[in-house]
Amino acid sequence: MLLPKIVQTGKTVLRTPASSVTPEQIASPEVKRLVTTMTKVMRAAPGVGLAAPQIGVPLRILVMEDKDSLMSKLSPDQRKIRGRVPFPLTVLFNPELQFVGEEEDTFFEGCLSVSGFSALVPRKRSVIVTGLDESGLPVRIEAQGWPARIFQHEIDHLHGILYVDRMLSRSFCINDEAAQWLLKPVEDVKKAFGIGG
């Protein structure tokens, strides 16, 4: 099966709020096929999340998954400060986001639709996400650390928001340059890029 290309920034589908799906749509073969395709596209990229608008479909659907193999460059300590832990494949329809507390963490983040770049993005540390699962039933997921970051990033996509709208813009890097900063303490990175605290 030929996988669809990931839509890159500049296409207005990435800037348009996506539409809710009904339980009937969730049960339909078309939407089941779409979810299978989204999962394949995410894994092939590889990425840790994908929202339907990223393959040109303006519906409120996201997939996410994080695995040890995707975090192999991080030491145990680096995983710990990021709260980066494996997260099973999760499919969510019409997700809604709630912040838990005010604590934020700032780390480099990238996007498959802004290919080749990264920047520091502050995100809330802890969230609750509600929505419908693949059976059309309500689900509630509590997430912290990196999974919470992924949810915030993907749900932003469903509102037509990209991380570049939230980034500390002075830290915007091509990935070749970002590589040397990714794992440095964020305070050192901010200082190097002239970002006041």
Ligand code: ZN
């Ligand atoms: Zn993205």
